[in-house]
Amino acid sequence: MSEHKTLCAWVEEELHTKHSEQYIALIHPSTHFCMNCGRSAAKAENVCKPKKIK
Numbered sequence: 504m505s506e507h508k509t510l511c512a513w514v515e516e517e518l519h520t521k522h523s524e525q526y527i528a529l530i531h532p533s534t535h536f537c538m539n540c541g542r543s544a545a546k547a548e549n550v551c552k553p554k555k556i557k
């Protein structure tokens with residue numbers, strides 16, 4: 504799977520329900536959140552508008 508896909512795209516494909524372990528790996532531990540949709544992610548490239556947490 505591509506690590507550069509955004510969480511928005513993954514959720515559209517229902518990764519969070521079909522492969523929750525993989526989804527958790529993308530969001531935990533979160534270092535950035537998305538200024539657009541509010542999701543948080545472990546890597547900046549996985550959200551559409553990354554903003555660093557702290």
Ligand SMILES: [Zn+2]
Pocket residue numbers: 509511537538539540541542550551552
């Ligand atoms: Zn987003």
